[in-house]
Amino acid sequence: MTTRGKIVIGLLLVIGLYFGINKVVSSGAVFKKADTQSVLLNSIELPTTASNGNRANIAVPLADLPGTTPAEKGTPITWEVMAWNSQMAGMLANGGPRTTQGSAMAANGVDLQIMRQDDVTKMQADLVKNAADLDANPSTPGLIVSIMGDGLPGFSAVQEQLKKVGTQLQIIPYSVGKSFGEDKLMGPKEWLDNPKLAVGKTIACYLRDGDQNIALKWCADNGLKVNPDETTYDPEAVNFLSASDFLVAAEKYIVGKPEQRTKVVNGKNTGVKIDVVADAVATWTPGDVNIAKQKGGLVSIVSTKDYSNQMPNIMVTTKRWYDAHQKEVAGLMTAFAVAGDQVKSHPEALKRAADISADVYADKDKNGAYWLKYYKGVSEADRTGEVVELGGSKAFNFADNLALFGLEEGGTNIYASVYKTFGDVQSKLYPKELPSYVPLDQMLDLSLLKNMQAQYKGKAVAPADQQKFAADDEIRRNVSKRAWNIEFNTGQSSFTPAAERELSQLFDDLIVAGNLKVAVHGHTDNVGDPQKNQQLSEDRAMAVREWLQQKSTSAFPEGRVQVYAHGATEPVESNATPPAKPRTAG
Amino acid sequence: MKNLFIPNAQPRQPVFLTMVACQALVLLVLWLLYPLKLFPTLGEVLTAFQDLVRTQGLIQELWASLATAIQAVGIATVLALFISYLTALPFFRPLAYAATKLRYLTLTGLTFFMALMLSSGHQVKLSVLVFGATVYFVTGMTSVILTTTQEEMDHARTLGMSEWRSFFEVIVLGKLDDMLEVVRQNFAIIWTMITLVETLYQSEGGIGLLLYKQNRYLHLAGVVSIQLVILAVGALQDYLFVLLRRVFFPYSELTTAR
Numbered sequence: 001m002t003t004r005g006k007i008v009i010g011l012l013l014v015i016g017l018y019f020g021i022n023k024v025v026s027s028g029a030v031f032k033k034a035d036t037q038s039v040l041l042n043s044i045e046l047p048t049t050a051s052n053g054n055r056a057n058i059a060v061p062l063a064d065l066p067g068t069t070p071a072e073k074g075t076p077i078t079w080e081v082m083a084w085n086s087q088m089a090g091m092l093a094n095g096g097p098r099t100t101q102g103s104a105m106a107a108n109g110v111d112l113q114i115m116r117q118d119d120v121t122k123m124q125a126d127l128v129k130n131a132a133d134l135d136a137n138p139s140t141p142g143l144i145v146s147i148m149g150d151g152l153p154g155f156s157a158v159q160e161q162l163k164k165v166g167t168q169l170q171i172i173p174y175s176v177g178k179s180f181g182e183d184k185l186m187g188p189k190e191w192l193d194n195p196k197l198a199v200g201k202t203i204a205c206y207l208r209d210g211d212q213n214i215a216l217k218w219c220a221d222n223g224l225k226v227n228p229d230e231t232t233y234d235p236e237a238v239n240f241l242s243a244s245d246f247l248v249a250a251e252k253y254i255v256g257k258p259e260q261r262t263k264v265v266n267g268k269n270t271g272v273k274i275d276v277v278a279d280a281v282a283t284w285t286p287g288d289v290n291i292a293k294q295k296g297g298l299v300s301i302v303s304t305k306d307y308s309n310q311m312p313n314i315m316v317t318t319k320r321w322y323d324a325h326q327k328e329v330a331g332l333m334t335a336f337a338v339a340g341d342q343v344k345s346h347p348e349a350l351k352r353a354a355d356i357s358a359d360v361y362a363d364k365d366k367n368g369a370y371w372l373k374y375y376k377g378v379s380e381a382d383r384t385g386e387v388v389e390l391g392g393s394k395a396f397n398f399a400d401n402l403a404l405f406g407l408e409e410g411g412t413n414i415y416a417s418v419y420k421t422f423g424d425v426q427s428k429l430y431p432k433e434l435p436s437y438v439p440l441d442q443m444l445d446l447s448l449l450k451n452m453q454a455q456y457k458g459k460a461v462a463p464a465d466q467q468k469f470a471a472d473d474e475i476r477r478n479v480s481k482r483a484w485n486i487e488f489n490t491g492q493s494s495f496t497p498a499a500e501r502e503l504s505q506l507f508d509d510l511i512v513a514g515n516l517k518v519a520v521h522g523h524t525d526n527v528g529d530p531q532k533n534q535q536l537s538e539d540r541a542m543a544v545r546e547w548l549q550q551k552s553t554s555a556f557p558e559g560r561v562q563v564y565a566h567g568a569t570e571p572v573e574s575n576a577t578p579p580a581k582p583r584t585a586g
Numbered sequence: 587m588k589n590l591f592i593p594n595a596q597p598r599q600p601v602f603l604t605m606v607a608c609q610a611l612v613l614l615v616l617w618l619l620y621p622l623k624l625f626p627t628l629g630e631v632l633t634a635f636q637d638l639v640r641t642q643g644l645i646q647e648l649w650a651s652l653a654t655a656i657q658a659v660g661i662a663t664v665l666a667l668f669i670s671y672l673t674a675l676p677f678f679r680p681l682a683y684a685a686t687k688l689r690y691l692t693l694t695g696l697t698f699f700m701a702l703m704l705s706s707g708h709q710v711k712l713s714v715l716v717f718g719a720t721v722y723f724v725t726g727m728t729s730v731i732l733t734t735t736q737e738e739m740d741h742a743r744t745l746g747m748s749e750w751r752s753f754f755e756v757i758v759l760g761k762l763d764d765m766l767e768v769v770r771q772n773f774a775i776i777w778t779m780i781t782l783v784e785t786l787y788q789s790e791g792g793i794g795l796l797l798y799k800q801n802r803y804l805h806l807a808g809v810v811s812i813q814l815v816i817l818a819v820g821a822l823q824d825y826l827f828v829l830l831r832r833v834f835f836p837y838s839e840l841t842t843a844r
Contacts, residue, residue: 157803242788433802
């Protein structure tokens with residue numbers, strides 16, 4: 001055969017093979033990926049904090065600021081952190097990237113080295129390595145890593161690997177702070193008034209993490225379906241455009257290039273190819289800053305300022321190290337508590353903490369002033385003149401921690417709610433990636449915090465941040481509207497058992513959104529005397545408020561829940577349905 | 587049998603193949619019996635593989651990636667051959683030289699500019715792969731051209747061929763088999779990059795996205811099984827290239843030691 005003949009036959013073979021395989025693969029003769037249906041999530045619940053207000057409000061005097069020379073004594077520990085402003089108290093406690101003389105950390109016998117690590121997978125690997133090193137040599141410095149509280153269920157996948165080296169994850173029962181505005185969903189302004197406009201649109205974000213959780217919660221609160229599959233497009237749901245990190249997510253919107261995917265309807269592949277672009281972004285500082293400065297056009301739809309308990313900074317380590325170093329852990333917590341008070345009450349201390357942050361995060365273009373500015377949060381005009389809120393974090397003190405872990409009188413373990421809520425959401429949406437997650441009680445032991453609580457009793461500790469809701473403060477902006485079908489016994493304002501279950505759900509839901517005011521609108525059906533109905537609808541709305549306030553006085557202080565009665569003027573359905581509408585106090 | 591331990595020996599094919607099979611078997615048995623602490627066991631990997639094929643569309647994702655890879659290699663080969671052949675003219679030599687040096691560029695940051703210049707995610711994906719492969723191909727191909735001996739060129743000239751004709755006969759036709767070898771050796775670059783670009787543009791799926799998701803949740807058994815699939819595909823690819831070379835350029839092995 002001539003070479004030419006060979007080439008012709010070869011080409012024919014190749015072309016035949018290519019199209020043949022293509023046909024077979026797309027026909028579904030081979031195993032297909034399991035269809036993913038879009039999901040309407042049950043409401044996602046987040047707890048709220050507020051202290052019960054009976055703690056005396058004592059100001060903490062300004063302590064001496066830490067020195068700058070490394071102390072070089074104490075038990076060595078490594079702390080890996082992302083560049084995240086919630087760590088201000090930790091920064092001040094340490095005095096520098098490594099514990100300095102005169103710092104709270106040095107006073108508590110700890111020599112802490114803070115390292116920046118933005119890659120979560122690397123953190124997980126480091127933990128496993130640290131566990132193995134500790135096994136071989138117990139004097140190895142322990143490793144603690146800080147992650148987003150709502151991201152811990154996903155992070156807990158490392159448990160399998162840790163078990164192989166004979167230990168498991170353990171949470172330090174103390175949080176240095178939280179995100180308070182900097183993590184957000186940014187979208188077109190119209191979404192604020194009409195969330196339904198987000199249906200069939202696409203949100204760019206780093207999937208299966210805190211930023212996406214904000215978007216998921218907002219969708220759930222507004223009754224919008226979400227499509228968990230990042231390779232398909234569902235016109236009847238909110239879709240996600242997956243980015244490799246939170247800055248790339250912002251970049252996807254800024255660059256605005258389309259990506260092709262398959263259209264699905266009711267979970268069935270239609271075979272139609274469709275181009276999607278990023279219509280909105282879930283990201284955090286400086287992703288939001290980049291969007292505002294480089295393109296603009298998006299406003300903050302909802303943020304961790306509204307869902308104020310979603311993202312505490314949670315530190316995890318290995319049980320192996322934790323059990324052997326109770327004294328050091330207590331020292332660490334004490335140092336954080338002392339510094340937390342300082343950072344919260346004294347601008348000088350906060351400024352110093354920001355300078356230390358700049359040292360630790362080591363971005364040449366971001367000095368202490370940058371971190372300070374975005375810690376406080378700012379409103380700036382973007383490129384299109386829209387005003388956007390950027391940044392925002394909060395440092396915690398000891399009292400905040402008691403509130404977070406539910407050790408106050410009548411308190412609920414807020415973090416436990418957050419953990420379970422987002423763990424369930426993620427494993428419901430992504431059963432393949434996260435088939436299960438580690439139950440919190442296997443990782444969290446509050447005894448050290450309880451010991452400190454007993455030790456500090458009656459001592460001057462600055463009070464926890466308290467949400468203040470002025471009763472006459474009008475709701476200016478809706479974050480979400482949802483009708484809750486809470487059934488009453490006919491003609492009365494008492495609940496049916498089914499309604500009790502609904503209320504529990506509503507309660508959990510309002511816990512995460514700790515910063516939002518709630519408006520309860522009571523309705524009745526249009527049967528019977530209008531005046532009686534008016535009274536009844538008011539009684540019913542009041543009953544909902546009562547119920548919430550009784551269940552947690554700390555989460556529902558006076559003034560958070562407002563009551564409106566509509567009687568039979570706007571019957572929602574033939575049966576009584578008071579829609580509970582959480583809204584911001586603005 | 588004793589042939590296997592004699593320097594420069596060429597054992598008979600069946601003997602050699604049996605030996606290879608035994609070596610692979612020993613490796614598998616070792617893996618089965620002595621699992622490493624942090625490395626997934628053989629059983630775990632097989633279970634993960636089954637699940638990936640059955641419910642996570644491993645085969646389709648593999649094909650999606652393979653189709654992209656073949657497309658990229660096709661474009662890159664044509665482009666690289668063009669650049670390499672242009673070196674016949676001194677004017678274009680700096681271009682080829684520059685192309686070879688672009689191997690040292692890292693892709694970080696470049697993808698952003700590509701995204702600005704191109705109109706869609708798929709094009710960026712393809713461009714990154716084509717770019718990455720082309721610079722390696724050009725490097726290999728220009729060095730193949732440089733192995734041309736004075737004797738070969740003089741031979742063509744004495745046959746009365748023009749300079750262009752000599753170039754065509756000696757370098758274009760005469761070196762095609764070596765060019766094929768360059769493509770075979772550098773095809774692997776595509777596989778290392780494809781996982782990266784599929785992570786950048788996840789809408790189209792692909793085996794890189796599958797790997798990324800497995801890794802993100804530390805499903806190490808899944809990671810290992812996908813890596814093994816990629817290895818197997820790579821081995822198959824190499825074999826196909828060897829086959830192509832034998833069919834089209836039977837003379838290329840004439841000088842190989844036997």
